[in-house]
Amino acid sequence: MGLAWQSGERADRKQRWSARASLASVTLAALLPLLYGGVGGVLLLLVGAAGMGMAVAGLWWALTRRGAARVAAVALAVAAPVAVVGMFASTHLLWVVLLSLTLWVLAVVTGRYALRSTGLRPVRVKEHRTPPPRRPFLVMNPRSGGAKVERFGLKEKAERLGARVVLLDPERPRDVTELARRAVADGADLLGVAGGDGTQALVAAVAAEHGLPFLVVSAGTRNHFAMDLGLDRDDPAACLDALTDGVELHVDLGFVGGRPFVNNASFGVYGTVVQSPAYREDKVGTALDLLPELLTGQSGPRLTARAGGTTLVGPQALLVSNNPYRRDDPAGLGRRERLDSGVLGVLGIRVDSAADAAGLLLDPEAAGLTVLTAREVIVDADRPTVDAGIDGEAFVLPVPVHCRIVPRALRVRVPRLRPGVPQAQPRLDWRRLRKLAAAVGRTAVTGRRAGGGPGRPG
Template identity: 45%
Template sequence: MAMTGRAVRSPAARRGFALAALLAGATALAVTVLVLLRDPVELVVAAVLVGVAVAAAWAALVRRGPRRVLSAAVAVLALAATVALPDLRAYLWFLVVVVLVALSGAATRAALGHPPSADGKRVGPARRGVLILNPRSGGGKAARFGLAERARALGVEPVELRPGDDLRALAEQAADGGADVLGMAGGDGSQALVADVARRHGLAFVCVPAGTRNHLALDLGLDREDVPAALAAFGDALERRIDLAELNGRVFVNNVSLGVYASVVQSPDYRDAKAATVARQLPGLLGPDAPRPDLRFGLPDGSRSESADVVLVSNGPYRLEHLSGFGTRERLDRGSLGVVTVTVNRAAEVPRLVSAEMAGRISRFPGYRSWSAPEFVVESGLPAVEAGVDGEAARLAPPLRFRILPGALRVRVPRDAPGASPAALLPPGTRAVVAALFRVLSGRTT
């Protein structure tokens, strides 16, 4: 029987929370209207502020880390700004709206937080678990959190990756030595390599987010801020199958970037200052005199593209915010690649592209295109194509052949893990959230 890492709410309970979320949000706006009917200008300003506060509160409840703090700050500031309006000195009204906004956000998460990607079966503790640690990943997270000692306390054998060691050889040695659960504490590139070994040996895999970005952990529904908590997956856990993707025989868990963004990834400054490196280098790479990348590929309509400035191929479709892959996937078992291409008018659109990238709204750029496919091939006349594979720089001989490996990996997560990626918990945009709440209310979702 399918289980989840947290209590599964009944359809009736979810409908109740959806109704509460919609009523609380609408009431907050209605109270604002009633108080401000005397001044239409203030009415518009206050209604906008309350709407921003509701949307930010919804976002704060499903995001984690700095983005949660930022969303919460926006909600508080938007509410606080209403107090500065001349006719809004009634603190009782202010407190009522604060409560309504908080209630709407909490009820929204309860109604929509039914993570489809958290389905899995209950499994018992690993008989012989092995955890490989990369002490250099994430600025030394493995040592900072004492992961080796914590693993030993759980009966899991820690294996430290030392300078000069071959990570795949260590993983193969652990598999050949009788491990039934294989884990990796490190970045996404290391996760992909060890996950591939686990796949080939039919072993279960544990992801411990000890890297810098930890996109795989995010989409598995793990709390990236609580690194040691992931070790609980070696004990009583939930296990499910997820997809892996492959590029010319090399497995990746997140995405591969080609074109000008791959050139940015090659920069030695990229790993420590991604946003700043992007903003500094993109204008030059997309300047009027810069050559277009030699990347040729088929389009969904059967035609062919002879060039694109950016090609991003992912292990499952992303809800993409940035070209660097700073988005999330609703599920990891879609059975298809996600393909994104971006083509830029060099004379006029470079500033707009940089602005969209920095603002996290890349999908709204006019030259943006996305689709899904089980396979994808990129050809080039170059002897080697620059690529960023799970954020790591590489140079690969074309043609580049991508394919999805559906359900290839057995992955374990703690039973009390958050359970889903942000994309699975909340639709994109306030309008989509409201529509999703109405679908829950009408019983059209399960």
């Protein structure tokens, strides 16, 4: 009992000192420009922030203009941050800025460490142990992800493990939904896909419909769904280990206009850009060609979205995701912390001017940015149809478009050992950090008090 108490005391001390280090770092980061540059240093920081705002404004003009105006805007977007760096260097304060930024990073790292130690645990989807499938069926796209199926010998390994594999022929398109349903009728007890997220969603919907486990093989280009499941994206063959040594995760499945999606559905700018036949071959060029009219409202529908009690009017971009994406950690952008929360993530962006674009960078609560969660989202427009990108595939859908989520509808079989299980990252709560730093002994911050409670030696 005494050893356990001492161990708890050491953990509490480490937690308190981490909180104190975080607060000290953020205080020093804020004071450095004033200490070494005086009022002029603070003014330089304000000018630097304005310069970064000008860079974002230049980027906005570059996306909404053509010809010489676009060239000039690009020049501004590049010149503004260069001028800011030069300004700080000429006043011998560049090292102060760099040190201040380093201290901010240190404050974030130590603050999250302290808060993660207060009882927070990694958010993990519950694992269910089930026997291996006896008659697994897999669909593989040989061209997906730069021919990963062939490079990693996925067909051969799957067949050695007892799976029946169908290779898709790009020259003779086949209905993968019908393939999956026919496999179920023939007795398949697991359905799987080695291919892109769009193909995975179609087969996943059949698996969910019949209550069968679904296997994801990270053979696509981006493999977003595989990433959030913690699968090995560098070695797709490792995903097949789930056939013999696997567990099940029960995750949510999204639907938009009756079509399933495992990642997200995009409306507005992206939904229209992906419709272009040239997009697959030249993504950047196609986007630059279409964006000026789309962003300024000269083409494309005017969207309205209702999510819970919130109405989004006229967003240029609207993303509805199967569970929300993380926003509080730059290293975790584009990832979902969990796939079983039972809610859709909603991200809406409306930018009407260069000032609005700069505001998105400088103000986390900018009016043009809407971030929320909802169980259902209804997308409407001033036209009878809207363009949509569903898991990266282009569709044209009649309005209104109903987006919904079915909680834990999909049984995903994954390897028992997988390298990329996402870890929970606590939000920085400075008030909580101050209480933690001021604590003496074992406190209520961790649910234990110095005066008594669990862990106190008898």
